[in-house]
Amino acid sequence: MERIGGFFLAISHETELIEGLKAALDEAKRKKHKILFSEVVEVDNISPLSFYQVGREQYIGERFFWQDPNKDIIIAGLGKVEKIQVSAADSRFMEVEASWTALIENAVKTGILEKEGTGPLLFGGFSFDHNKSNSLLWDQFGDNLFYIPAFMLSIVKGQAYLTTNLICSPEDHVQLFIKMINERDTLLSGSVNFGNGHHEIIEQREIAPEHWKYTVANTIEEIKGTDLKKLVLAREMRLIFNHSVLSEQVLQKLAVEQQTSFVFSLETGSDCFIGASPERLIKKTGNEMFSTCLAGSIARGKTKQEDDRLGYELLHDQKNLVEHQYVVSMIGEAMKSVCSSVNIPKAPALMKNRHIQHLYTPVKGMCNRFVSIFEMIEKLHPTPALGGLPKEKAVRRIREVEQLERGFYSGPIGWTDSYGNGEFAVAIRSALLQGKEASLFAGCGIVEDSTPEGEYNETSIKFKPMLSALGGNLHE
Ligand SMILES: C=C(O[C@@H]1C=C(C(=O)O)C=C[C@H]1O)C(=O)O
Ligand SMILES: [Mg+2]
Secondary structure (H helix, E strand, C coil), X not given: CEECCCCCCCHHHHHHHHHHHHHHHHHHHHHCCCEEEXXXXXXXXXXXXXXXXXXXXXXXXXXXXXXXXXXXXXXEEECCCEEECCCCHHHHHHHHHHHHHHHHHCCEEEECCCCCCCCCEEEEEECCCCCCCXXXXXXXXXXXXXXXXXXXXXXXXXEEEEEEEEEECCCCCCHHHHHHHHHHHHHHCCEECCCCCCCCEEEEEECCHHHHHHHHHHHHHHHHHCCCCEEEEEEEEEEEECCCCCHHHHHHHHHHHCCCCEXXXXXXXXXXXXXXXXXXXEEEECCEEEEEEEEEEEECCCXXXXXXXXXXXXXXXXXXXXXXXXXXXXXXXXXXXXXEEEECCCCCEEEECCCEXXXXXXXXXXXXXXXXXXXXXXXXXXXXXXXXXXHHHHHHHHHHHCCCCCCCCCCEEEEEXXXXXXXXXXCCCEEEEECCEEEEEEEEEECCCCCHHHHHHHHHHHHHXXXXXXXXXXXX
């Protein structure tokens, strides 16, 4: 057991906090609508995973976690002062942005300002396809789900910040402050206990692998005979455990094993969507934007020599280069439409993750005007790395032939702050945890030169990051 506390918020902070809160209450009364109040203070370094874990008792079902591969920004959020979930399915990106903008426009902020990844922050994601009817599996998530947390720990380039958010309504009283401080104190004096009760897998089952291969075979024929160039097809694996899975245990394992990936979780009700994705969709900091083209895959070698040989093979393999190039062209075009300059390396490099290596082309651009991260998500999602080419046809074919419900798998997941910075990953190498059960998802890009067996093996590798974190059998 380890104490999370060890830090005190100095009294001067509290005075500032009360003053800020009073200003927010006045503003709410004057405007006759609710106002978001947000305070940011520097704190001693606390482990974000400990913070997340300590919040289990009180905030389970309303927690999130985010860590980028560089560990530039790590965020753990607890509780929600506001949930954004829009119903206008076909304009969901812009609708979420509109709700968010309305909320932060009038926000009262105090303490440290303008720090990326702190203050009012929206965390959540979108499902892959808003047109696919939602099955029971994903009913807690809908086709978009975002939180503004009550308490949030951000580690930004090594420095820890604690954000406290509160919604003030015209009829609220300063008493609200007492409640919030009490909650925060309870949280910060909590004990970290990652739990010994480790879950074990009692059943590990691939869903309809033969049918999946059959669909891949048909898709290869369709690609040969029509204007369809690429289609990403996913399959599912189900796990059943003896105990409910604790998301903090899985996050901890992912953070250790998948150092080159974005590690994330998003809880809602009794469900948790969790994963370790190597693929950035979009990052925006100031007027710089970054995206990643990631497509084309091969296994890791058991020895350095074998690993190098496999990497070399991937870099020169025509099928994988074609699969990759579709993504580079599309992301390049999307970035050029809003950037004054775009940098795209001429040839892909290798990205080596623990269980797999990919062809990798990073893209960087300078925005030529104000462009929001939601506008970029709308332009990019789904890239041909997750959908296919041509885009609309691919999404429609996936809807028709894929047997599973993707839900948030392969959709955009991430955060934006009130200063317009943010980052979204593509939610792959992920799983939906539901008590004693989990659904894992893995897909791959089918092109003309694909084979059903080859693609089946590729998806088997892509299950490994989550399987390993959940204690599954990797068949190695
Ligand atoms: C679809 C997934 O991965 C995508 C497909 C890839 C491929 O087919 O080579 C590589 C990286 C990802 O863009 C997945 O992991 O589920
Ligand atoms: Mg592939």
